[in-house]
Structures are given as C-alpha cells and as structure tokens.
Amino acid sequence: MLVTFAQAVGDAMKEEMRRDDRILVFGEDIAEFGNIFGITRGMLEEFGPKRVRNTPISEMAFIGAAMGAAETGLRPCVELMYADFSLVAFAEIYHCIAKWRYMHGPEYKLPLVIRSAMGSSFGATGEHSNCLESLYMHSPGLLVASPSNAYDAKGLLKEAIRNDNPVMFFEHKQLYKTKGEVPEEEYTIPFGVADIKREGSDVTVIAIGLMVGRALEAAEALAKEGVSVEVLDPRTLVPFDKEAVRRSVSKTHRAMVVEESNKTSGVGAEIAAMMQEEMYDELDGPVVRVAALDVPLPYNIELEKYAIPDAEQIAAAIRKML
Amino acid sequence: MEYSNEFLVKLYEELLHCRLFEKKLVDTYALGKIPGHIHSGLGGEACYAGTLATRQQGDYFKNSHRCIAVANLLGVSLETAFSEIMAKRTGNAGGRGGVNHVSQLKYNMLGFSATLACDIGLAGGAAMRLQYDGIDNIAYTFYGDGTANRGPVHEAMNLAAVWKLPVLFVCDNNQFGISTHVSQGSSVPNPAADRAASYGMPSAIADGTDVLNVYEAAKKLTDHIRAGNGPAVLECKNYRWRGHFEGDQTPYRDKKVTEEWMQKDSVAKMEKLLLDKKIIDQATIDNMYQQFDDEMERAIAFAEASPAITPEEIYEYLYV
Ligand SMILES: Cc1ncc(C[n+]2csc(CCOP(=O)(O)OP(=O)(O)O)c2C)c(N)n1
Ligand SMILES: [Mg+2]
Numbered sequence: 001m002l003v004t005f006a007q008a009v010g011d012a013m014k015e016e017m018r019r020d021d022r023i024l025v026f027g028e029d030i031a032e033f034g035n036i037f038g039i040t041r042g043m044l045e046e047f048g049p050k051r052v053r054n055t056p057i058s059e060m061a062f063i064g065a066a067m068g069a070a071e072t073g074l075r076p077c078v079e080l081m082y083a084d085f086s087l088v089a090f091a092e093i094y095h096c097i098a099k100w101r102y103m104h105g106p107e108y109k110l111p112l113v114i115r116s117a118m119g120s121s122f123g124a125t126g127e128h129s130n131c132l133e134s135l136y137m138h139s140p141g142l143l144v145a146s147p148s149n150a151y152d153a154k155g156l157l158k159e160a161i162r163n164d165n166p167v168m169f170f171e172h173k174q175l176y177k178t179k180g181e182v183p184e185e186e187y188t189i190p191f192g193v194a195d196i197k198r199e200g201s202d203v204t205v206i207a208i209g210l211m212v213g214r215a216l217e218a219a220e221a222l223a224k225e226g227v228s229v230e231v232l233d234p235r236t237l238v239p240f241d242k243e244a245v246r247r248s249v250s251k252t253h254r255a256m257v258v259e260e261s262n263k264t265s266g267v268g269a270e271i272a273a274m275m276q277e278e279m280y281d282e283l284d285g286p287v288v289r290v291a292a293l294d295v296p297l298p299y300n301i302e303l304e305k306y307a308i309p310d311a312e313q314i315a316a317a318i319r320k321m322l
Numbered sequence: 323m324e325y326s327n328e329f330l331v332k333l334y335e336e337l338l339h340c341r342l343f344e345k346k347l348v349d350t351y352a353l354g355k356i357p358g359h360i361h362s363g364l365g366g367e368a369c370y371a372g373t374l375a376t377r378q379q380g381d382y383f384k385n386s387h388r389c390i391a392v393a394n395l396l397g398v399s400l401e402t403a404f405s406e407i408m409a410k411r412t413g414n415a416g417g418r419g420g421v422n423h424v425s426q427l428k429y430n431m432l433g434f435s436a437t438l439a440c441d442i443g444l445a446g447g448a449a450m451r452l453q454y455d456g457i458d459n460i461a462y463t464f465y466g467d468g469t470a471n472r473g474p475v476h477e478a479m480n481l482a483a484v485w486k487l488p489v490l491f492v493c494d495n496n497q498f499g500i501s502t503h504v505s506q507g508s509s510v511p512n513p514a515a516d517r518a519a520s521y522g523m524p525s526a527i528a529d530g531t532d533v534l535n536v537y538e539a540a541k542k543l544t545d546h547i548r549a550g551n552g553p554a555v556l557e558c559k560n561y562r563w564r565g566h567f568e569g570d571q572t573p574y575r576d577k578k579v580t581e582e583w584m585q586k587d588s589v590a591k592m593e594k595l596l597l598d599k600k601i602i603d604q605a606t607i608d609n610m611y612q613q614f615d616d617e618m619e620r621a622i623a624f625a626e627a628s629p630a631i632t633p634e635e636i637y638e639y640l641y642v
Contacts (some may be wrong), residue, residue: 061477064443103419
C-alpha cells in the first residue's frame with residue numbers, strides 16, 4: 001500500500017489507539033483541525049474528545065501534564081507542533097522527563113511520546129526550521145527517533161508508543177508528502193536498529209531524516225562514476241546502532257555523516273567522535289561531516305538552499321574523500 | 323468547625339512529625355551525614371500537615387523541596403527516606419536522586435523537579451488520568467512564593483482551569499525565595515491567591531502558622547474540587563525559620579522579625595489547644611516526641627549501615 005509519510009504517522013497513532021485505550025493524544029490544533037499537516041484528521045471523530053484534545057498554547061503545561069498522565073497510567077502521545085518550540089518546554093523535557101526515573105526510582109515509568117514536525121520547509125526561517133535531535137541526544141533517559149520515510153515512520157512510532165521510556169519523535173516537514181510502500185499487516189520497528197538504504201563498498205554515508213534521500217541521490221549519481229556508496233540510516237539516534245556502523249565501515253573504511261542541522265555540536269560531531277574513539281582501526285581517513293552552515297536559516301530561498309546540504313554537495317564531498 | 327478528639331490528635335501527630343523530621347534533617351546535616359544541600363521546612367509545617375489532612379485514599383501529590391517530611395506522611399518509610407537522603411542503595415532511587423526526590427509512586431507521589439515549577443504541571447497530568455478514568459480523587463501540588471512567579475505555574479493553572487482538572491495548587495508562602503522578599507518578586511501582595519481570579523479559580527489565604535486554619539481553608543477548597551468544580555488555589559502565610567539552605571546566615575532579613583515569627587509556632591499552638599481541652603496530657607506529648615525520635619534514629623542507623631550503590635550500578639534505572 002502506497003501511503004504518504006503523514007498518513008503513515010496518523011495510521012500508526014490510530015492503530016495504536018484502537019489497540020490500547022490508555023493512549024490519548026493532545027497538542028495544539030490537533031482536534032477538529034486535525035493538525036496543520038492533517039496528520040490527526042479523523043481522530044477526534046473516531047476516538048472522541050476525551051482521547052483527542054486541543055491544548056492552549058502552553059507547552060510547559062501540557063508537556064508537564066503529559067508527564068503526570070504517563071506516570072499515573074495513561075500513555076500520552078502528544079504533539080509539540082514544531083520541534084523548534086520544544087525549547088519552550090526544554091527544561092521539562094531535558095530535566096524532568098529524561099531524568100525522572102533515574103532520580104526517583106525504577107517504579108516511575110514514563111510511556112510518553114512527544115511528536116514534532118521539524119526541519120526546513122522553504123522560507124520558514126530560523127525559528128521554524130530547526131533539527132534539534134542533538135540537543136535531546138544529550139540528555140540520558142530520552143529515546144530519539146528521526147525517520148526518513150513512511151515505512152520507518154509508522155513502524156518506529158508504533159514502537160515508540162509501546163515503549164515505557166519517553167521518546168522524542170521527529171518528523172521532517174518535507175517528508176510528510178513523500179510516499180512509500182507500507183504493508184497492510186501490522187509491524188513495528190525496534191529502536192536501535194539501523195537500516196542500510198543502499199549497499200556499497202567504497203564509502204559509508206550515515207544520513208539522517210531528510211538527508212537520507214539526498215544521500216541516496218548522491219549515491220546514484222556517483223554510481224555512474226564507478227563509486228559505490230553505502231547509505232546507512234540509523235533511524236533512531238538514541239539508541240544508536242554502533243554495530244551496524246562498524247559492520248559498514250569494516251567494509252568501506254571511509255565514512256561521512258550527513259545531517260540537516262548546523263554543523264557545530266551536531267549529530268555528526270557525536271557520531272564522528274564516537275567512530276574515531278571506537279572504530280579508528282577500521283578507518284582509512286577522517287570521518288567527514290556534511291551539515292548545514294552555522295547560521296540561523298535565512299528566509300531567502302536561495303540562501304536557505306545554500307545553507308543546507310543537497311545531493312550535489314554530498315556527492316562532491318564524497319569525491320574528495322576518495 | 324467541630325472536630326473529634328481523634329482527628330485533632332492525628333493532625334497534631336502529623337504536624338509534629340513534620341517538625342521533628344525537619345529538625346532531624348538539620349541536625350543530621352550538621353553532623354556531615356547528608357551530601358548536597360537541605361532546605362529546612364521548619365516554620366512551614368502547618369502548610370503541609372494542614373493541607374494534607376484533607377487527603378483521601380487515591381489522591382495524588384507533588385511535593386516541594388521545603389518539607390521532605392511529607393514523603394513520610396504519605397507513606398514512605400523513614401528507612402527509605404533517610405537512605406535516599408544519605409545516598410544509600412536502600413533509598414527509593416538508590417541515592418541517585420537525593421533529598422529532594424524522596425518519592426514513591428506506590429504512595430501516589432508524583433516526584434519533584436529541582437528546576438522549580440517544571441513539575442507543577444504534573445498534578446494536572448495526574449488529574450487528567452483521574453478524569454479519564456472517572457475517579458473523583460484530586461491532585462495536590464505544592465510550590466513556594468518565589469516559584470509562584472514562574473511561567474509554568476501560570477500555564478498549569480490556566481490549563482487546569484480550562485480542563486476543569488481536580489487540582490489544588492498550594493503555595494507555601496514563607497515570604498522568601500532564597501533572599502528575595504515576596505514583595506520584590508510579586509506585583510500583588512498574595513502571589514498565589516491574588517492570581518487565581520485571573521484563571522477563574524477560587525482561592526483562600528490561610529494562616530500558615532495555624533494548622534487548623536490551614537485545614538479549614540483546604541477543606542473548603544478540596545470539597546469544591548471534589549465536587550467536580552475544577553481547580554483552586556490555597557496560599558499559606560508563614561515564615562521560613564532557618565536560612566534558605568543550611569549555612570545561609572540570612573543577612574537579608576531582620577533577626578527581630580524572624581524571632582517574632584518563631585513565636586507563632588504551629589506545634590506549640592496545637593499543644594496548647596490539646597492540653598487546654600485536656601484531650602491529651604503532657605506525658606503523652608513527651609512520649610510522642612520520644613517515640614518518633616527513636617524511630618528516626620533507628621532509620622538513620624539503618625541508612626548508615628546500608629551500602630551505597632557501586633559504579634557498576636550507575637546506569638541502572640536509566641532506561642526501562
Ligand atoms: C527554575 C529555577 N530557578 C532558580 C532555582 C534556584 N532556587 C532554588 S530554591 C529557590 C528559591 C525558591 O523560593 P520559593 O519558591 O519561595 O520556595 P522556598 O525555597 O522559599 O520554599 C531558588 C531561586 C531553581 N532551583 N530553579
Ligand atoms: Mg519561599
């Protein structure tokens with residue numbers, strides 16, 4: 001069945017809500033309106049106002065409420081409209097949600113998912129375009145998922161909802177309309193299992209979210225030049241599938257990380273550092289980072305494009321490595 | 323209000339336990355047995371004991387950093403509490419959380435955030451769960467006068483009011499946030515109660531040095547909440563007897579004023595009432611002091627004899 005990424009996300013929630021009546025969703029404009037991307041459309045009608053609620057623009061309060069509800073036996077799957085605004089409730093997420101179980105004891109479980117739309121989307125500018133996975137990777141206790149396609153989004157979200165740990169679930173805005181094959185039958189995807197999106201033998205490209213598609217484009221172009229690129233999609237950043245990376249670089253001996261976030265202190269910095277600490281012997285050269293420029297994302301579309309890696313930039317960077 | 327003798331003795335006992343526990347914390351800290359910082363609740367006991375005298379089986383609680391004794395009041399054993407406070411394996415989090423995080427879910431305690439106010443919304447979440455399951459219990463959330471000025475408090479109040487959640491917001495107004503007097507931080511004289519109206523909530527101000535006065539105010543508000551009318555705010559006026567943390571010499575306030583407030587001693591007031599009405603005698607009171615002190619000493623000895631967690635266990639409790 002060919003579905004859009006947006007539909008896959010909505011279907012994952014609906015299927016889980018039919019399975020388990022402890023699950024509820026709330027967030028800004030998700031009820032009648034069905035969220036600004038239409039993802040939660042039909043949910044209010046199917047599950048009623050008790051399980052599908054609009055919140056006021058009060059991120060600190062409704063993230064706090066999600067936490068209290070999760071502690072006491074519900075399984076909230078809340079929507080924080082844009083990842084950018086997760087910072088408004090950053091202390092709640094970074095300090096409370098992540099650390100709660102550790103600081104209060106094992107009986108405290110937090111089956112809680114925070115879904116956010118993220119990433120650049122043509123002139124959305126500096127406060128509506130951020131990819132913030134690296135911030136949440138930095139707080140032990142959180143799980144972090146950043147799917148690149150409809151199939152992974154659905155399987156990972158169902159897994160996230162079933163997990164007793166809090167999950168930050170990022171959905172790239174530019175992916176919402178992309179279509180992918182999704183089976184009719186039920187499936188979930190475990191966290192911490194990377195997926196090789198294209199096999200290759202010359203270089204490993206670890207790409208995240210929207211960048212997976214661009215890395216695949218680059219790989220396609222390079223194949224014509226006789227360069228064989230392996231594209232590895234970690235799918236979840238916490239936990240991170242180090243073994244899959246090790247298997248890949250033990251074959252290619254060269255690695256690159258591509259992310260949409262700006263370079264400094266980004267996901268690529270972490271992965272590159274980890275690889276040189278733990279897989280140095282496998283590497284024939286430094287791990288290369290391809291990332292956005294260190295600027296607030298400009299409004300001007302040409303400059304926005306310039307700031308974020310595209311397939312050509314990725315291909316050019318790969319050529320330099322060989 | 324008319325009270326049974328049994329009720330008054332029970333209320334006194336809980337108030338006294340708060341007093342003695344908070345005093346024991348100070349003494350134990352002075353002996354160097356507690357890592358980190360403690361925030362003594364001496365002076366504020368009536369706010370907690372009086373409010374919690376309205377609790378019912380099935381209610382939820384979000385405590386503050388100011389009265390750790392509340393954990394014991396709600397069911398956490400003294401052994402578990404002192405073990406966590408003294409960073410031992412036998413604590414509720416094995417000493418990973420510490421003095422501010424003495425909390426057990428089995429007693430419906432929601433935990434505490436040292437990032438003040440970030441946990442205020444938890445009570446709303448617990449209340450959502452109650453509403454979801456059609457249970458007519460309520461959730462209590464305690465916070466200080468300084469914290470009353472943080473945004474999450476206001477968002478949580480609004481959300482609770484919009485969704486008619488059964489939450490009692492309880493402000494322990496001890497007049498200071500560290501060194502900052504309440505008048506320097508709040509544009510209204512009553513930082514919690516005065517703001518309730520803007521969220522369409524009822525509120526009450528209680529004499530936080532009089533446990534019966536607090537109880538009566540809390541009872542009215544909790545009856546209102548239990549009847550399905552949504553949240554309410556209780557503000558208890560008292561005074562922090564000690565520094566913000568142990569070692570704070572309180573240069574920012576007048577010692578005379580402190581002494582005056584210390585005369586308004588909630589425990590002494592209750593003792594006078596019980597003795598005047600001949601509900602209990604002095605020997606019984608003395609015995610209650612002795613008994614709880616013995617229990618705490620045994621718990622501290624237990625904690626001291628308990629092992630600490632080892633480095634191998636440092637990652638435990640992180641992911642389920
Ligand atoms: C968000 C945040 N800001 C500042 C602090 C530092 N801090 C700890 S206790 C405290 C004072 C709190 O005052 P109040 O709310 O009146 O509670 P009290 O200590 O008087 O019980 C401050 C500023 C903190 N823990 N969290
Ligand atoms: Mg105060």
